[in-house]
Amino acid sequence: MSYEERRNKLYRWMAEERVSLAMFEHTEARQDPAIRWMTGHPGDGLLFLGFDRYGKSHSLLVPWDINIALIYAEADSVIAYTEFERQPLRALQGALAYFKIPMGCKVEIPPVTPYPLFLHYVGALFDFEVLCRNGGIHREVEVLRAIKDAEELGIYRTLSAITNELIHVLEQRIRSGELRTEEAVALFIEAACRKRGCEGMGFETLAAGPQRSFGIHPFPAYTGGDFAAPGLSILDFGIKYAGYTSDVTLTFARPPLSRTQERLVALTERAYRLALAMVGDGVAAKTIAAAVDVFFSNAKKSMPHALGHGIGLEAHEAPALRNRADNDWVLKPGMIFTLEPGLYDPAQGGCRLENDILLTEAGVEVLTNARIIRL
Amino acid sequence: MSYEERRNKLYRWMAEERVSLAMFEHTEARQDPAIRWMTGHPGDGLLFLGFDRYGKSHSLLVPWDINIALIYAEADSVIAYTEFERQPLRALQGALAYFKIPMGCKVEIPPVTPYPLFLHYVGALFDFEVLCRNGGIHREVEVLRAIKDAEELGIYRTLSAITNELIHVLEQRIRSGELRTEEAVALFIEAACRKRGCEGMGFETLAAGPQRSFGIHPFPAYTGGDFAAPGLSILDFGIKYAGYTSDVTLTFARPPLSRTQERLVALTERAYRLALAMVGDGVAAKTIAAAVDVFFSNAKKSMPHALGHGIGLEAHEAPALRNRADNDWVLKPGMIFTLEPGLYDPAQGGCRLENDILLTEAGVEVLTNARIIRL
Numbered sequence: 001m002s003y004e005e006r007r008n009k010l011y012r013w014m015a016e017e018r019v020s021l022a023m024f025e026h027t028e029a030r031q032d033p034a035i036r037w038m039t040g041h042p043g044d045g046l047l048f049l050g051f052d053r054y055g056k057s058h059s060l061l062v063p064w065d066i067n068i069a070l071i072y073a074e075a076d077s078v079i080a081y082t083e084f085e086r087q088p089l090r091a092l093q094g095a096l097a098y099f100k101i102p103m104g105c106k107v108e109i110p111p112v113t114p115y116p117l118f119l120h121y122v123g124a125l126f127d128f129e130v131l132c133r134n135g136g137i138h139r140e141v142e143v144l145r146a147i148k149d150a151e152e153l154g155i156y157r158t159l160s161a162i163t164n165e166l167i168h169v170l171e172q173r174i175r176s177g178e179l180r181t182e183e184a185v186a187l188f189i190e191a192a193c194r195k196r197g198c199e200g201m202g203f204e205t206l207a208a209g210p211q212r213s214f215g216i217h218p219f220p221a222y223t224g225g226d227f228a229a230p231g232l233s234i235l236d237f238g239i240k241y242a243g244y245t246s247d248v249t250l251t252f253a254r255p256p257l258s259r260t261q262e263r264l265v266a267l268t269e270r271a272y273r274l275a276l277a278m279v280g281d282g283v284a285a286k287t288i289a290a291a292v293d294v295f296f297s298n299a300k301k302s303m304p305h306a307l308g309h310g311i312g313l314e315a316h317e318a319p320a321l322r323n324r325a326d327n328d329w330v331l332k333p334g335m336i337f338t339l340e341p342g343l344y345d346p347a348q349g350g351c352r353l354e355n356d357i358l359l360t361e362a363g364v365e366v367l368t369n370a371r372i373i374r375l
Numbered sequence: 376m377s378y379e380e381r382r383n384k385l386y387r388w389m390a391e392e393r394v395s396l397a398m399f400e401h402t403e404a405r406q407d408p409a410i411r412w413m414t415g416h417p418g419d420g421l422l423f424l425g426f427d428r429y430g431k432s433h434s435l436l437v438p439w440d441i442n443i444a445l446i447y448a449e450a451d452s453v454i455a456y457t458e459f460e461r462q463p464l465r466a467l468q469g470a471l472a473y474f475k476i477p478m479g480c481k482v483e484i485p486p487v488t489p490y491p492l493f494l495h496y497v498g499a500l501f502d503f504e505v506l507c508r509n510g511g512i513h514r515e516v517e518v519l520r521a522i523k524d525a526e527e528l529g530i531y532r533t534l535s536a537i538t539n540e541l542i543h544v545l546e547q548r549i550r551s552g553e554l555r556t557e558e559a560v561a562l563f564i565e566a567a568c569r570k571r572g573c574e575g576m577g578f579e580t581l582a583a584g585p586q587r588s589f590g591i592h593p594f595p596a597y598t599g600g601d602f603a604a605p606g607l608s609i610l611d612f613g614i615k616y617a618g619y620t621s622d623v624t625l626t627f628a629r630p631p632l633s634r635t636q637e638r639l640v641a642l643t644e645r646a647y648r649l650a651l652a653m654v655g656d657g658v659a660a661k662t663i664a665a666a667v668d669v670f671f672s673n674a675k676k677s678m679p680h681a682l683g684h685g686i687g688l689e690a691h692e693a694p695a696l697r698n699r700a701d702n703d704w705v706l707k708p709g710m711i712f713t714l715e716p717g718l719y720d721p722a723q724g725g726c727r728l729e730n731d732i733l734l735t736e737a738g739v740e741v742l743t744n745a746r747i748i749r750l
Contacts, residue, residue: 028691029487042594043592043594044592064591064679064680065590065591065592065679066679067589067590067591067719067721068590068591068592068593068594070721072594080679082677082679085699085700086697086699087699087701111489111490111491112404112489113489113490114486114487114488114489114490114507115486115488115489115490115493115507116486116507116508116509118490132489132490132491133491134491183566183569187562187565187566190562190565191558191562194558194597194598194599195599199595199596200579200595200596200597204575214442215440215442215443216439216440216442216443217418217419217440217443218443219417219418219443219447220574220575221574221575222569222575223569224569224570302457304439304440304441304455304457305439306461316403322461324460324461324462325460326462344442346442346445
């Protein structure tokens with residue numbers, strides 16, 4: 001079973017690094033779908049991976065909702081969070097006792113642990129070597145999650161097919177005039193994806209008619225206002241299937257378009273093709289993002305957001321495709337990520353084109369068929 | 376204008392505490408609606424409050440989406456995040472230069488700053504005294520936000536009226552059989568609240584028919600399955616108006632009910648009345664939550680979640696109403712919070728009743744009229 005295989009990869013890493021216990025936290029304040037990735041548990045909770053005193057690997061899930069965990073989660077042990085007064089430190093202390101971790105051993109906590117809370121942990125766990133670092137096991141999980149395994153690729157086959165069917169139906173219904181408002185479009189997607197077996201939306205749908213498409217993330221996300229009226233309308237949505245999300249953006253261009261609007265469309269399409277042509281095994285993600293930034297800059301434009309991002313159990317995950325000094329992600333087979341060049345003009349509206357890309361050993365596969373649709 | 380008044384309260388606090396610059400962060404990784412509370416900006420960004428070299432207070436907003444900020448935000452200065460390569464440390468360094476903060480001064484960063492990032496900040500800002508603490512300005516904002524001001528109370532009047540109208544319509548349509556599935560109920564709320572001027576949902580609607588109501592947070596949040604069929608169905612929703620959210624839970628009880636189900640309903644209603652009767656100025660929130668826990672315990676039941684929580688720009692904010700040693704919130708006039716006792720049985724389903732409560736100088740006001748509805 002894949003959950004166990006995923007955990008086994010981490011036990012091997014822990015054994016090499018001599019980490020005796022690792023803590024993962026998925027709570028309201030700090031969300032980490034790694035717990036779902038390693039156990040299938042879809043709700044809040046803590047997960048501990050560790051070795052008992054005989055050196056045997058073991059996973060302990062501490063779910064907030066034990067009833068949900070008993071149905072969905074696969075872990076060696078499950079203990080309700082209420083047993084630890086719903087306090088992460090109590091649960092961590094409980095796990096140390098449960099695994100009988102000897103004093104002096106390495107215990108790794110999430111690198112997103114706030115500094116004051118870190119001090120609290122360290123004060124309470126002075127018998128152990130508490131690790132809270134960016135390059136530790138949580139990074140290892142991030143790297144593993146960035147390369148989708150066979151089961152995940154299967155999920156993305158289904159997910160992409162549903163996404164593409166919705167794009168097709170949306171185009172028909174927008175062309176026919178059946179869907180005329182931002183709200184109608186967004187609610188149609190919400191209902192239609194669930195009818196096709198999806199868990200829900202990967203994120204709140206962004207639907208912006210020509211008056212509001214200048215916003216990268218329009219506010220509110222959608223209104224009762226016109227969608228696909230003359231000018232540029234942006235629709236950015238993702239649907240969630242078996243925990244995984246797609247993420248596509250369509251622009252609907254209805255004449256008459258101004259010369260500026262035509263130029264935004266043409267530049268966005270060219271930037272997208274430029275980026276797609278650069279995707280390949282071993283290519284630094286930053287290089288592609290930088291090339292698009294240069295392309296726009298030569299056209300006296302600038303894109304106010306990143307070129308793309310990995311997708312999976314999170315709408316935004318590794319690898320990052322952005323032009324920033326600290327971005328060291330390199331594209332590899334098995335990665336699924338978006339390319340989403342866009343330009344925004346406060347007076348003329350915006351244009352963005354986003355598809356989900358799978359890099360395989362054989363080459364590049366565009367999973368979704370979002371595009372700039374001329375009405 | 377209230378945004379400026381709110382900021383002025385914080386400048387006074389900063390002057391007393393000799394903090395020269397305070398940073399607030401609302402990004403994907405660490406969300407803090409305090410920025411909206413202080414400026415009206417509804418999107419991602421950073422906010423800096425500080426004093427310039429003449430001792431004059433000043434607010435600097437660094438929004439991710441400058442076009443949205445220029446419409447909605449009220450701050451003394453606005454500089455696009457792209458000017459700082461969308462890196463928080465760069466923006467913080469830029470703010471220090473912009474305000475001309477002298478070396479050695481106190482600079483406060485959010486207490487949710489991860490430990491590794493904190494080390495990075497401290498390394499880069501060795502000329503300043505970097506504060507990252509639980510009892511600082513961010514706690515002060517939390518305390519101020521917990522007491523709603525006149526403008527916020529006005530928003531809650533409208534918000535509660537819309538919420539109550541929806542409860543009324545939902546009851547009618549569920550009784551008439553017009554809304555029969557979890558999905559139909561959830562999508563109806565989504566559309567209906569926007570028609571009434573809401574921004575959207577405060578959180579994903581949870582609609583669980585009798586087969587799924589054992590989950591505190593059912594998974595998925597709603598499905599195409601039956602709602603309000605015989606047994607206990609739970610509907611937990613909140614709508615967002617002008618940034619603020621309501622949060623109510625109704626239970627629909629359709630005969631025949633088992634004796635166990637009748638008992639869950641009766642205990643939940645009694646716990647709710649018990650809690651409501653205890654609410655008052657100066658009462659420790661923990662005391663009320665503890666009383667409900669004791670009440671359930673005497674009935675050989677236990678509630679697997681907190682009794683309630685403050686609501687506002689966040690669906691869960693201060694004050695916490697939970698029975699935990701570290702909960703030191705005391706109820707005061709101006710606070711708006713939920714009471715939401717609930718019991719869950721894996722075989723028989725669950726029951727929860729949640730309303731929004733406003734404590735005033737004059738007494739207790741139940742803003743919403745959710746209840747356990749017998750069909």
